[in-house]
Amino acid sequence: MADAQERKIKLLIVDDEVDFLEALGERLEMRDFLVRTVTTGADALDLCGTEKFDLALIDLKMPGMDGQELLARIKAAHRFLEVIILTGHGSLGSAVECAKLGAFSYLPKPYQLDELLMVLKDAYAERLMKKFAANTARTEELLRLSQEESPRGILRRMKELDDEDR
């Protein structure tokens, strides 16, 4: 069972609307996502510190820390975590802002679930692509390192490369 859990895509949903949060979480769990839900940005940051997520769905307008700030802080700490912004507001200005901050996509509420699943799929593919590209770069770097540097230098550099995988 733990193995099955491991193979699911881990998804964080942040929204202050509890009814929405619960319904969406349940539906995505039925579709084989491993879902964690929180209602505030602060809780979301805490949870990201203890658990590793593949994708995050974040509501833009929340009391306290809003979606935009949360997005910026999550992307700063976890660069391979792809973020999709949800909003009922639907103004273009905030969409552009979010894209600049590194959001993968911007989805206006209400949406069709298939639409959301498609975006989630694309976001996950993006994550894999980026990870793969980073891994390739790292492998090449490793190969280069082993030819030039001393064993201690190689070790230190390898640790640095490892740290990037968060």
Place this chain on the structure above:
Amino acid sequence: MAAPDGFRSDAKRRDDIYRGLLRHALVRLTFLYFIPLLLLTLFFHLQYRLVVRDADQRHRELLAYHQAAMLEMYLGDRLLNLTDLTDDPRSLLEPRRDDLESHLADLREVSEAFIDLSVLDGSGRVLGYAGPLPSLEERNYSGEAWFTRLLAGASSHVITDVYLGFREEPHFTMALKLEPRGETRILRAVLSPETARIQLEGQVGETEEPGGGLLANIATNIWLFSALFCLIGGLVIWLQARWVAQQQYEAQLKERQLNRQLGQAAKLALVGELAAGIAHEINNPLAVVSEKAGLVKDLLNPRFGKNPTPGQLRAHLGTIEEAVFRCTDITRQLLGFVRQRDVELKEKDVHAEIDDLVHGLLSSELEAGDIMVVKDYDPGLPAIITDHGQLRQVMLNLLKNAADSITGRGMITITTKKLEDRFTLTVRDTGHGMTPEALELVFMPFFTTKPPGKGTGLGLSVSYGIIEGLGGHIDAHSAPNEGSKFTVELPLKR
């Protein structure tokens, strides 16, 4: 029918504006143009007067001098005529009338001014007389001023001023003193000043009035020139004023047009903002509806094999219903916000209305929250004439907010107070209160401190609009953890 009327009055208003501007420009330009002109004119006129007066005086002095010289010459000539008669002074000792008559005739031939001729002795007695008034022979001239002067004086002749004398007629005397054989004899001739004047004038010419002739011409020229200047000035001012007024009028029109466009833009911006707010407020419950409906569908989908209990399904459907009513709440409030309200005035007791709300619509909410309601009514408050339907909505909003702000036990105090021709209605709660920042935004549409799904953020902004519309105002006081106080002030009679 209304449109052309409106148009006409608009056109008339524009006309008035234009005329006002024109008048303004005219007055201003007239002052600017004519005051310096007037001052200059006055100055030059004064200068001119001075010059003329100066010239006039010199002219008169010259004339007087000239005339004095002429007179002197004339009198000298006459004296000479008289002296010519005294070639033989002895004939004057016993003057004969015939001789005197012929002498007078000789004299009058030279000058008509001679009237008569007489010979007097040293005691002033007339010895002989020739002329039109023989009665004068009886007179004695010893008391006359000229006589005594002649006898006393060193001069052998005297010429008097014009005087009336015995004959009661203006005349002047010319007398010579002679002393043939030791006897004093005086030869006296009387002359008419009028004739002398006429004769003199023939030589001197008419005395001219200064300022006449050339100078008078200059004066009229100046007045003519001034009038022409004023006329031209007036014309220039009129044209200039028209031009200025036209410019200002067009500028004003443009400005007004710009303002209107700005107003339109501001309105559009407001509508855009409002639309964004509405979209957000409605899309969120719609998303709940969509997710819950999807969830129910999923639960009933055999593919997932969930087999939900009817209770689970009912709970989900209930949430959907709630979200739908949140949407309708927003739309209804919005309608209240936008709709042109028809004010329905009625006379009613406000206290009864409040009681009705507290014990009716709000009773379950208040009891569930364990909230005590304290009523502090002013017994002197009469029935109020206002739109009670709208006032009721305001009171409902205020009481609901008060109840919502209280968690657990609490108290709401409702106070009414009659002022002069107004009254206040205050709702005070012991709830969580608001920060100063929140208090500032409290009447803004879509602003709410309530958790999502609980408030639309429209209640107070709608209430604000209603109270303003009813001729009153609404005020809020609050501090965190000290509760809030909302005061509505309205006229007793709308």
